[in-house]
Amino acid sequence: xxxxxxTTAIDYVNASPHLGHAYEKVITDVVARWHRAQGDETFFLxxxxxxxxxxxxxxxxxxxxPEEFVADNRKQFQELLELLNISNDDFIFTSDQxxxxxxxxxxxxxxxxxxxxxxxxxEGLYCVGHEAFVTEKDLVNGVCADHQQKPEVIEEENYFFxxxxxxxxxxxxxxxxxLRVLPESRKNxxxxxxxxxxxxxxxxxxSKDITWGVPVPKDPEHTMYVWAxxxxxxxxxxxxxxxxxxRFEKFWPADVHIxxxxxxxxxxxxxxxxLLATGLPLPKTIFVHGMILSKGQKMSKTIGNVINPVEMISxxxxxxxxxxxxxxxxxxxxxxxxxERFREVYEGSLAHGLGNLASRTAAMIEKYFSGAIECPEEAxxxxxxxxxxxxxEVSSERVSLSGESIxxxxxxxxxxxxxxxxxxxKLTDAISVxxxxxxxxxxxxxxxxxYRLVKTDPEKAKIILWNVAWHIVRxxxxxxxxxxxxxxxxLKLFGVSRADAESPARIVISKSxxxxxxxxxxx
Ligand code: MSP
Numbered sequence: 001x002x003x004x005x006x007t008t009a010i011d012y013v014n015a016s017p018h019l020g021h022a023y024e025k026v027i028t029d030v031v032a033r034w035h036r037a038q039g040d041e042t043f044f045l046x047x048x049x050x051x052x053x054x055x056x057x058x059x060x061x062x063x064x065x066p067e068e069f070v071a072d073n074r075k076q077f078q079e080l081l082e083l084l085n086i087s088n089d090d091f092i093f094t095s096d097q098x099x100x101x102x103x104x105x106x107x108x109x110x111x112x113x114x115x116x117x118x119x120x121x122x123e124g125l126y127c128v129g130h131e132a133f134v135t136e137k138d139l140v141n142g143v144c145a146d147h148q149q150k151p152e153v154i155e156e157e158n159y160f161f162x163x164x165x166x167x168x169x170x171x172x173x174x175x176x177x178x179l180r181v182l183p184e185s186r187k188n189x190x191x192x193x194x195x196x197x198x199x200x201x202x203x204x205x206x207s208k209d210i211t212w213g214v215p216v217p218k219d220p221e222h223t224m225y226v227w228a229x230x231x232x233x234x235x236x237x238x239x240x241x242x243x244x245x246x247r248f249e250k251f252w253p254a255d256v257h258i259x260x261x262x263x264x265x266x267x268x269x270x271x272x273x274x275l276l277a278t279g280l281p282l283p284k285t286i287f288v289h290g291m292i293l294s295k296g297q298k299m300s301k302t303i304g305n306v307i308n309p310v311e312m313i314s315x316x317x318x319x320x321x322x323x324x325x326x327x328x329x330x331x332x333x334x335x336x337x338x339x340e341r342f343r344e345v346y347e348g349s350l351a352h353g354l355g356n357l358a359s360r361t362a363a364m365i366e367k368y369f370s371g372a373i374e375c376p377e378e379a380x381x382x383x384x385x386x387x388x389x390x391x392x393e394v395s396s397e398r399v400s401l402s403g404e405s406i407x408x409x410x411x412x413x414x415x416x417x418x419x420x421x422x423x424x425x426k427l428t429d430a431i432s433v434x435x436x437x438x439x440x441x442x443x444x445x446x447x448x449x450x451y452r453l454v455k456t457d458p459e460k461a462k463i464i465l466w467n468v469a470w471h472i473v474r475x476x477x478x479x480x481x482x483x484x485x486x487x488x489x490x491l492k493l494f495g496v497s498r499a500d501a502e503s504p505a506r507i508v509i510s511k512s513x514x515x516x517x518x519x520x521x522x523x
Contacts, residue, residue, distance in 0.1 A: 001039065001040065001041050002039075002040045002041065003040065003041045003042075003043070003250060003251055003255075004032075004035040004040040004041065004042045004043070004255045005042075005043045005045075005238075005251040005252065005253070005254045005255050005256075006028060006031055006032050006035070006042065006043070006044050006045070006254070006255060006256050006257075006258065007028070007044075007045045007046065007234050007254055007256075007257050007258065008024050008025060008028045008045070008046040008047075008258055008259075009024065009049075009257075009258075009259045009260065009263060010046070010047040010048050010049040010092065010093075010094065010230060010233050011047075011048050011049060011077055012048075012049050012050075012052070012054060012055065012131075013048045013049070013050055013055060013069075013070050013073035013074055013077065014054045014055045014057075014058035014073075015058065015073070016073070016076050016308075017076055017077050017080045017309065017310075018299065018306065018308075018309065019292050019294075019299065019306075019307050019308075019309050019337060020260065020291065020292050020299075021077070021080065021309075022080060022084060022309035022313075022321070022325075023289070023292050023325050023329065024258060024259075024260060024289065025046060025080070025081060025084055025086050026084060026086070026321070026322050026325050026326065027258065027289060027325065027326065027331065027427060028044065028046070028258045029044070029084070029085075029086045029087055029088070029322075029481075030322070030326060030427055030481045030482055031256065031258070031422075031425070031427070031481075032044035032087060032088075032481075033087055033480060033481035033484065034422050034481040036087075037480060037481065042089070043089050043090070043238075043247075043251050044087060044088045044089050044090075045088065045089065045090045045091075045092060045233075045234070045237050045238075046081065046086070046088045046090075046091060046092075047090075047091050047092035047093050047094075047233055047237065048070070048073075048074050048077050048091075048092075048093045048094070049094055049226070049230045049233075050066075050070040050074070050093050050094045050095040051094055051095065051212055051213040051214070051226045051229065051230070052131045052210075052212075052213065052226035053126075053128045053131065053205075053210060053226075054128050054129065054131055055069070055070060055212065056210070056212045057128065066095075066212045067095065070093070070095055074093055078091065079310075080309065080310065083310065083313050083314075083318060084309075084313065084318050084321065084322070085318045085319075085322075085484055085485065087484075090237055092233045092236065092237035094214075094229060094230055094233060099236060099237065099242075100214075100229075100232070100233060100236045100237075101214055101236075102236070102241035102242050103232050103233075103235055103236025103237075103239075103240040103241035103242070104214045104224060104228075104229035104232045104236060104241070105214065105217050105241060106240065106241035107232050107235070107240070107241070107274065107278060108216065108217055108224065108228070108229075109217055110277070110278035110279075111161060111274065111277050111278060112217075114277050114278065115162075116161060116162040116165065116277045117159045117160065117161055117162075117203065118159070118160055118162070119157055119158070119159055119160070120157070120158065120160050121155070121156070121157055121158075122154060122155070122156055122157070122158045122160075122202045123154070123155045124153075124154060125139075125151035125152065125153060125154065126151055126152045126154045127144045127147060127149060127151045127152075128147075128149065128152065129144060129146060129147025129149050130144065130146065130147065131226050131227065132227070133154075133201070133202055134151050139151065146262075156205070156206050156209070157206070158202040158203065158204050158205065158206075158222070158225075159202070159203045159204040159216065159222060160200045160201065160202055160203060161200060161201050161202075161203040161228070161270075161273075161274070161277075162200050162277075163198055163199065163200050163201050163269070163270065163273050164198050164199060164200050165273075165277075166272075166273035166276050166277060167194050167198035167269075167273070168194075169273075169276055170194060170268075170269055170272045170273050170276065171191060171194040171195070173272060173282055174187060174190050174191060174194070174268065174272075175191060178282065179268070179272055179282045179283065179284070179285075179286070180284060180285040180286070181264075181268050181285075181286050181288065182285060182286070182287045182288065182332070182425055183288065183332040186261065186264055186268075186286075186288040186332075189264065190264065190265070190268040190269065193265060193269065194269065198269075201270065202225060203224065203225045203228040204216050204222040204223060204224055204225050204228070205222070205223050205225060206221065206222060206223070207220060207221055207222055207223045208221075210223045211223065213226060213229070214229045227266050227270065228274075231266065231267070231270065231271045231274065234254055234257065234271075234283075235248055235252055235280070238250075238251050238252055240252070252280070252281065253280075253281040253282060253283050253284055254283040254284065255283075255284050255285065256283070256284065256285040256286070256287055257283050257285070257286045257287070258287050258289065259286065259287075259288055259289070260288070260289055260290070260291060261288050261289070261290060261291065262291070264286075264288055267286050268286050271283075287332075287425050288332065289331065289332060290329070290330075290332060290333040290334035290335060291334045292325075292329060292334070292335060292336075292337050293334055293335065293336050293337070294306070294307060294336065294337055294338055295336065295338055296336060307337060307338075307339065309321070312339075312342065316342070316346055317485070317516075318485065319482075319483040319484070319485045319486045320342075320346050320350055320516065322482055322483055323345070323349070323350060323431070323482060323483055324337075324342055324345055324346075325337075326427050326428065326431045326482050327345070327349070327428060327431045327432060327435065328341065328345060329428070330428050331425065331426060331427040331428045332425070346516060347518075349435060350515075350516040351514070351515075351516040351517075351518065353435070353438055353439070353442075354435075354438050354486075354515065354516075355514055355515040355516040357438050357441055357442050357445075357468075357472065358472055358490055358493060358515060359514060359515070360445070361445070361465060361468050361469050361472060362469070362493055362494065362509045364450060364451060364454075364465055365465050365469060365507065365509050366509050368450075368454045368458070368461065368462075368465075369462060369465070371508060371509040372506060372507065372508045372509070373462055373465060373466055373469075373506065373507050374505065374506045375466065375470075375503075375504060375505055375506060375507075376462070376463050376466055380459075380463050381405065381406075381407060381463060381466065381467060382405040382407070382408075383463065384405070384406075384448065384460065384463055384464055384467060385403050385404055385405050385406075386403075386404065386405070386406055386409055386440060386443075386444050386447075387403070387443075387444075387447050388440050388443045388444070388447070390409075390413055390414075390433070390436045390437065390440055405467075406441070406444065406467045406468075406471050407467070407470075407471070409437075409440070410437070410471055410474055410475070413433075413437075414433055414434070414437050414475070414478075415478070417429075417430075417433045418430050418433050418434065418478055421433065422481075427482075430482075431482050434475055434478060434479055434482075437471075437475055438472075438475065441468050441471060441472065444464070444467070444468060445464070445468060448460075448464045450464045450465050466507065469494050469507050470494075470504065470507065472490055472494065473490065473491060473494050473496045473501050473504065473507075474501055474502070476490035476491055476501070477491075477498060477501045486515060489512065489515055490515075492510055492512065493509065493510060493512050494507045494508075494509065495507060495508035495509065495510055
C-alpha cells in the first residue's frame with residue numbers, strides 16, 4: 001500500500017476565515033479523498049498559524065490575551081472544516097506547546113548544530129501584513145502594495161539562517177524535479193529567484209518586542225521568527241521532536257504541500273533549505289494554486305467585494321461550493337468568485353444539469369417500470385450507442401468514440417481522462433469531464449426519447465434508462481472526492497452501493513428530495 005501525505009498551509013488566525021482559506025481546504029480535500037479512494041494510506045494535515053506580530057496586534061485590538069484570542073478564532077477555522085466536509089486526519093496549531101513546540105525546537109537545534117544559524121545585526125524593513133522582511137523594491141509609494149501598510153523600520157540583533165549556503169542545492173532540486181514545483185510557471189518563478197543573489201534570512205525577533213511565539217532554545221531573549229517555526233508544523237504534527245516519531249518516519253516526506261502563490265518562496269526556498277541543512281528528505285511536490293478574486297480584484301473590505309464562505313455554504317450547501325471552486329477556478333491560476341456567477345452555476349450546471357438528469361431518470365424508472373430494473377445483457381446494453389461526442393475541450397484526443405456504447409464511452413473516454421487529470425493535479429479538467437459526460441447523458445435521453453419509446457418498444461426504453469441510470473451511478477463514484485454528499489445521494493437514489501457500482505444486478509429507485517433545491521423548495 002502506498003502512503004500519501006498531503007498538507008494545506010496553516011492559516012493565520014488574526015481574523016475570521018475567508019474564501020481563500022475555504023478554497024485551499026476544498027482542493028486539498030479533493031486530492032486527499034481521491035488518494036484514499038485509490039487505496040493509498042492517506043494522511044491529510046491542516047491547521048492554524050497562531051504566532052507573530054499580526055496576531056498579537058489583532059488580539060490587542062480585540063482586547064483579548066493572545067492565547068484567548070487565537071483559541072476563539074481557531075474555532076471558526078475548525079467549524080469551517082466541518083461545514084465544508086473536509087476529511088483531514090489531523091489539525092495542528094502552532095501555539096500548541098505539547099505538539100508543535102518540541103518539533104520547532106528540535107529543528108532549530110539541528111540548524112544551530114549544523115552551524116547554519118548566526119547572530120547579526122538586522123537593519124531593514126518589516127511588513128507585519130506579510131510577516132516578512134521587505135526591501136525598498138517591494139514598496140509602492142513607500143507602502144507595501146499588498147497590505148497598503150508602511151513597513152516598520154527595524155534595527156535589532158537577530159539570528160540569521162544561512163539560506164545563501166543552500167540556494168544552489170535547492171535550485172538543483174527544483175530544476176531536476178527532485179522537488180517538483182507545479183505548475184511550471186511557479187517552478188520558473190522559484191528558479192528565477194534562486195538564480196539571483198540569495199541572502200541569508202533573519203530567523204528570530206527580540207522577545208522584548210515579540211513574546212508571543214516559540215522561544216529560541218538556550219536564548220530566551222529571542223523568539224523564533226514566525227515562518228521559521230510555522231513551516232515545521234508539517235513535521236511536528238507527525239511527531240517530529242516528540243518521544244514517538246513513528247508517524248514521522250512513516251509519512252515524511254510530504255507527497256504534496258498545497259499552498260497559494262503568495263507563499264511560494266517560503267515553501268520552495270526556505271523550507272527545503274531548512275530540510276537540507278538538517279539532513280531531512282525534501283517534500284516531493286509543492287502545488288501552488290492561484291488567488292480567488294472577486295470581479296477581477298483582490299477581495300478587500302475597502303472595495304466591499306468580500307464574500308463570506310460560511311454564508312455561501314449555509315445557503316447552497318458544501319457540495320455546491322466544492323463544485324464551484326473546483327470547476328470555475330482553473331486549478332493553478334487565479335479565478336473569479338462572485339455571488340452572481342455562483343447562483344448561475346448552481347441553477348444551471350447543478351440544479352438543471354446534474355440534479356435534473358438524476359431526478360428525470362429516476363422518475364421515468366418509477367413511472368414506467370415500477371421503480372426497479374434488472375441489468376440487461378451486455379449485447380443489449382451495447383445495442384443502443386450514443387450519437388454524441390463529449391464536448392471538444394475535454395474529450396481525450398487518444399480515443400475517438402463516436403457511435404460507441406455509453407459504457408465504452410465511460411471507460412475509455414471519461415475514466416481515463418479523469419484519472420490522468422487527477423494524477424497531474426488538473427482538478428478543473430477532471431470535474432469538467434464529468435460535467436461534459438452528464439450533458440452527453442442528457443443528449444442520449446433526448447436522442448432516444450425513452451418516454452415515447454416506452455409505448456412502442458418498452459424493452460429498448462428500459463435498456464436506455466438502464467444505461468443512463470447506471471452511468472449516473474458510475475460517475476457518482478468518480479465524483480466522490482469533489483462532492484461527497486451528492487455522490488452518496490446519487491448512489492442512494494438508484495439503490496446501488498459503492499462496491500456494486502461497476503456491476504450492479506439491479507437498480508431500485510428510492511424516493512428523495514431534489515439534490516440541489518431552489519430557495520422555494522428549501523422552504
Ligand atoms: N500562515 C501562513 C502560512 C504558513 S504555512 C506553514 C499564511 N496564512 S494565510 O492565512 O495568510 O494564508 C493561508 C493560505 O490561504 C495560503 O496558502 C494562501 O495562499 C491562501 N490564500 C489566502 N488568500 C487567498 C485567496 N484570496 N485566494 C486563494 N488562496 C488564498 O500565509
